[in-house]
Amino acid sequence: MVKIEAIIKPFLLEQVKEALNTIGVTGLTVTEVRGFGRQKGHREIYRGAEYLVEFQPKIKIETVIPQERTEEVVETILKAARTGKIGDGKIFVYPLTQVIRIRTGERGKTAI
């Protein structure tokens, strides 16, 4: 099993969710996050004061899938979340040791 974590542009969340739905990814966790990479920050102006806000707002999505679907899911996110401009985000892939469904106690792939 694999956990996919992707940092994406907030306005593309719907598109990414739809694309993952279409290929049958059944669960998704979404978090509003802030951070910076190559895009760095943005400027905010309040009366006379200008601030460089270093952390950009982004969306983090997390999903768990069987290992053999890794490439398919990564490709799907890549396609849906790419604008080609700086700040499109990143995808992280982690090996996962266990998944447990709390309601039934099922473990492993059947719990995904």
Add this chain to the structure above:
Amino acid sequence: MDSGDTAFMLISTALVMLMTPGLALFYGGLVRTKNVLATMMQSFICLGVVSILWVVFGYSLAFGPDKGGFIGGFDWAFLRSVGTDPGPYAATIPHLVFSAFQLMFAIITPALITGAFAERMKFSAFFLFTILWTTFVYFPVCHWVWGGGWIGKLGALDFAGGTVIHINSGTAALASALVVGKRRGYRKEPFQPHNLPLTVLGAGLLWFGWFGFNAGSALTAGAVAGVAFFNTQVATGAAAVAWITAEWIKVGKPTTLGAASGAVAGLVAVTPAAGFVGPLAALSIGILAGLFCYGAVLAKEKLGYDDALDVVGIHGIGGLWGALATGLFASTVYNSAGADGLFYGNPKQLLVQAVGALAAIVYSFVVSWILLKVTGALTGLRATAEDEVQGLDLTQHSETSYVL
């Protein structure tokens, strides 16, 4: 006695009262999440503190029988001889109604100053300073201009309090920013306003309440009130547009905070002129108020004092411009009880306006400075470093604004 005038003044008084909670929202939106309640409290509680002072000796010091042009004395302490019959200031309404109307002005003036020392002053220090400042600065200056004191006798025009309220509080704000010092982290970390929608709502309530402030200052429901009402609208709208236009040119984006700040700048500047000038003058006063106050706010960044919420730039500079503009644009066509200004052949009026404004600036700055030092010696001015970082809501009031 006139029932129409009395009804109008009761409504105007309630409108001016609403400005102080409006100011609390305006300021509350501009501070960080950890200081929202402490900031709002410093405006809101003035509604209580100043009301007590007013009854005990405040109204008497400000409006009681004149003592040497400087102060009203204690003849009317505890509102002695202030009752249901008209007083010497307004012939058609109960004396108590006039006193209530003026009370609302006395409440909002110290509340305005709190923007300068926001996010770092201890509540105890604010509380003591507010009592001292209202007593030793507001009541005398109010007396000088409106209570039969020397500035009024000189012939200075201040329709609704440009000098008494805005120059006065703006100057005290400058003294406060200098004596209290900068907020911890000033210019090292961003101080982003935590909730600008609150600020815009507050600006809206201030604008609405200001119709009572300016039109009500006519003290009768007549033509002069109508002139003041109209001028208030025109100057305020024009100042908001002027401010965002200047921003748009300077930094590339018109901001919501700029629109709200410009509106307040326009309200401030038109205040002394409202019942003495025509609508075209109000338009000019408003446009220039937006530009001057935006410039003053930019200048603060260069000068480096931490007037946290720009009380000096908006109320001080806006008030000063309004006082001088009244000396330029005043015309007896709109108010026969007023005077003509420079543009209507009376250059002396401008001089008189400048003298009144300068007197208020010098007196307010010096006495505010002294009172801050006295407060500092008695209670200390600032929250401890740890409390300031933790936030004033929790450390001064044991509350938090938002529980998520």
